[in-house]
Amino acid sequence: MSLYPRDKAIIALSDGTVEHGYAIGKKGTTGGELCFNTSMTGYQEIFTDPSYYGQLMMMTYPHIGNYGTMSRDDEARQVMISGLIVRSFSWEFSNPMADGSLQEYLERNEVIGISGVDTRRLVRHIRTKGVMNAVISSEELDEEKLVQKAKNWPQMKGLELASEVTRQEPQTVHSEGPYKVAAFDYGIKQNIINNLVNRGCTLRIFPAKGDFLEEIKTWEPDGFFFSNGPGDPNATSQYALDVVRYAKESQKPCFGICLGHQLMALEEGIPVKKMYVGHRGANQPVLNKETGNVEITTQNHGFAVDEEALDESKVEVTHVNLNDDSIEGLRFKSYPGFSVQYHPEASPGPHDSSYLFDHFLDLIKEGKEELV
Incomplete structure (x- = not known):
């Protein structure tokens, strides 16, 4: 039996693609333009980069959260991403300089996320089909409703942020x-x-x-x-x-x-x-x-x-x-x-x-x- 929460979550893309996983961060529903970052480290700096405001961040490196979070690594006063998608989420951390875990950080900043997702498949899909909107939810698990919500989400093109x-x-x-x-x-x-x-x-x-x-x-x-x-x-x-x-x-x-x-x-x-x-x-x-x-x-x-x-x-x-x-x-x-x-x-x-x-x-x- 897992020592950590295993509440279900779904990510649904506007083209009908759906992936199932487990909830991380705050419970709820969020959406935005789905993008990915290929960095192996620096996730906290990425999450607080204002240029990512209004976007869902998918990390291509599989293990995220293993070194926790430190307040000095923030690039802005708050987390800017709309949601987080990872393959393998670290509930614990091994960095003695860290202020706390990534889960605590996400909860404090009210960030909704999903783990256990085949991020490699999703990245290949986006590279082929082009960037598109998506929705993450750990409260609404109806695939058709979430796909429709992703289709209705405001497009980044023409958006002043x-x-x-x-x-x-x-x-x-x-x-x-x-x-x-x-x-x-x-x-x-x-x-x-x-x-x-x-x-x-x-x-x-x-x-x-x-x-x-x-x-x-x-x-x-x-x-x-x-x-x-x-x-x-x-x-x-x-x-x-x-x-x-x-x-x-x-x-x-x-x-x-x-x-x-x-x-x-x-x-x-x-x-x-x-x-x-x-x-x-x-x-x-x-x-x-x-x-x-x-x-x-x-x-x-x-x-x-x-x-x-x-x-x-x-x-x-x-x-x-x-x-x-x-x-x-x-x-x-x-x-x-x-x-x-x-x-x-x-x-x-x-x-x-x-x-x-x-x-x-x-x-x-x-x-x-x-x-x-």
Whole structure:
């Protein structure tokens, strides 16, 4: 007899695929776009990444929870995923530094999940059929009802979610350095803040929505940063492009990551498209076209800059994904701006891409020296 709960649960996909398993975390029903992450570790950082807001997270590594959870590993103030799917769930943990078990963590954050699922089969299914919505339930076990609920769940395409995860008012994060950066929070990760502060930047972090241009002018930043975040960038652009345009016209250095990268491209009139599956994992190879080096990167995105609609008079492609040749980095020709689709703050490689933060600071330093 099992020492742990074995309450039944079901995951139902919008195309009618159904898997049975056992409930983990909170009991209930949840749904969202079903995506998968290929990372072997870092599950807590994944669960708290705001870019995953509104999505069901399926971990491809079979054993999840064995090292417990630690509060210092959170990337945001709360868990962002809508639900969790794993093959083998560890109710106990062996890490002496952990604060508690993953089950306690999921319950505390009211995350609904399912274990005992053939995640390898589901991943192969999504790779073949494309990303789709799904529903997890440990309270409603009628397959037909759950499939219908998955079909009715809002599609990620056209969904604006950055305003759901952003802070509510501007906040200043101080450092001892002389550089001032206006950062826009579309779902900014804590380690991005850490990387900039550790390099001598004082950040004034602004919410995703709101009229902050006068405050920005008064504060006189030395550079601008546009963060990662969830949802469709085309929907986010309806309110975000004003500040991107202002930053561009200021001719101050600009740096964008993930959603920020996509918004900077959209401001130049370059379209962003929904991907068939998306990139999510800690082992994506990216070619730096300027150096010839290959970087091992962490990625989390379901949208990408459309390489077939690129305007080379406005941007230069600096990085490409070696798996599918998708665009991973841009340099903007009309102002000192650059952006990447992947996450240099997530310590892939483990430090293959940390130079990007150094490059941003170098541009800021050069800009300040020109004013002297």
